[in-house]
Amino acid sequence: MSPHRRSLTALVTALLAVALLPAVDASAADPSYAANSACQGQRLRVPAAERLVSHCLDDLTTAALLPRGLTDANDYGGLQAAGTVNPSHVPGVQLDGYFPDTSTTNALHGWNHDSQFVIRLPEHWNGGLVVAGPPGTRRQYANDQIISDQVLAKGFAYAATDKGNTGPELYKDGDKPGDAIMEWHLRVAQLTVAAKVVAAQHYGRAPTQTYAAGLSAAGYLVRWQLEHFPQLYTGGIDWNGLLLTRDAPNLLTNLPPALRAYPRFERREPGAAEAMYAEGYPKGSEDLWRAHRGLWDSLQRTIREELDPDYDGPVQGGTPFCPEGTGAGCDTDYDYASRPAAVHDAVERVSLTGRISRPLITLQGTYDVLLPITRTGDVYDKLVTDSGRADLHRYYRIENGTHTDGFRDVAPKAVRSMQSCFTEAFDDLVNWTRGGVAPPPSHTVPLPGERTANGEIPAGCTL
Structure with missing residues (x-):
């Protein structure tokens, strides 16, 4: 140990x-x-x-x-x-x-x-x-x-x-x-x-039962609790949880590419959209990108300062929205792979392993453009499987779900609410741990039905 x-x-x-x-x-x-x-x-x-x-x-x-x-x-x-x-x-x-x-x-x-x-x-x-x-x-x-x-x-x-x-x-x-x-x-x-x-x-x-539950950074906490303090819990449910691991992909490798490519996308430069797609930001989610730029920037700077404070020297918390090409100290240009081993050691200290010891249900939206699903949820699911704990995990990829339901109001024709998915998944977790009724196998959850007359995605979720 x-x-x-x-x-x-x-x-x-x-x-x-x-x-x-x-x-x-x-x-x-x-x-x-x-x-x-x-x-x-x-x-x-x-x-x-x-x-x-x-x-x-x-x-x-x-x-x-x-x-x-x-x-x-x-x-x-x-x-x-x-x-x-x-x-x-x-x-x-x-x-x-x-x-x-x-x-x-x-x-x-x-x-x-x-x-x-x-x-x-x-x-x-x-x-x-x-x-x-x-x-x-x-x-x-x-x-x-x-x-x-x-x-x-x-x-x-x-x-x-x-x-x-x-x-x-x-x-x-x-x-x-x-x-x-x-x-x-x-x-x-x-x-x-x-x-x-x-x-x-x-x-x-x-x-008689204690469950950990959380969204985003709190979803990361749920995973950690079930990996490190399983004796305290019966099970957990994480919703669009962020990912920290020593090696890419992780939070510090996901965000800088978006900070670099999105301004080019706004200027309609050739290849900018393709650069976003290549980093996991899916086609169809473009209407969400503008609203997330501030979140990309603030989250990158806050977590990077916590784990790699030497990157920008005496400056604390980085420089908001520094332009691509600024160089050393600019979070837009941050390159985790090139940082010293001490930085990777610091990230490893707070990293997830997938070695859960209690049942866990993970939900992530395929239109999550703060923590792209192919760089986060998909990766954590593989960590759990590679750790030999797949029987304790259910992973539901929620089609057109995004990082928080509040963004549905930004793009109602592109985004579905995930609240009902959480509620149903929580009930499934309780039935799994109280009554031994296994939840459905991991899968991608389709849209709940025909779009409304004005093209919006209806509410509802069936796992």
Whole structure:
């Protein structure tokens, strides 16, 4: 076992020990706890939390939480297609708080403290727990519409963390390349342990099933948890998860070619579209490219600064939209293959292997133009197969799905919503792990039916 793997295993052991220690008394942590007599009676504690605020609510879903300040639209904005109807009327308890941390990138609630979390405990519980991290550089409420509402309505408890650092300067957290990303994994594991203990306090018994779920960067976290901390989970579902591996393709090899070719495409230069296609950006997705250019640039610079800070010398976070041909220090011209071995070592530290030890369902859209499917989902599926774990994996390529459903509104004739695919896949995961009913074999999921009169793709998904 590698020293790194030993340290991770030691951390999980420590987390399990911490779970037995008393947390800060919720009534002492915040006066609003004592003001709510119903919540005061429950006296719930989150192991090792420094701060905890409890709310007993008649509805834990997003639409009801927003006017009460118990979620934040800035966190989940753009992740769901306009017009999507979410479940509602799920009564229960919400716990907000944070674990000890030294960084302060999360300003929610005026706390200015990282490692914030939310735990939701529905009144009518089915014995299960779903744990999630946020996509991108978002915070703990990012999944409220796309995951929390969906699983709470099915009776699952839900917990989410901000990953321990957030925002476009997350790379400032930690001492060496990869530290900030490593904290993501540890915070998800920490919250999973804590949420299990809280559920046992609240319901009188521990969860019988615990699932990891996530979109984009959080899909990467799901894969990591099932590779490194499988003892904490029953299974997982990842949705358009990003990929980091020591060798190409990976996130740092996918984005620079798009940053180089897209401006030429906008100028209608010969061969520019073909260059995009050659890098995995599919024909038919062109209407999405303009809207993604800013994401290509910011994601490349943020992750590159975290893993390869020496590339641009003393500059932090690179130079936005530097033109092709600028040379050294310009992320548009970044060439991962030519970087020193120390950079590849840093990437390997946070890389996926495919060696999952619990059932995993992967969804990825064929029109994902932030993380092209042939460079990410297809590659991870091969890693799992090459690791001899194919029996634990189902991989559904969702025809015309893109990175987040919010982009359906940019190109409604090209893009389908994946929300219903996630919901169906989650049900399949539960049936697989609870009842032994194997999901359909991995395959490409076709469009759900005839297009509407104005040429749009209808809603719906059948795996």
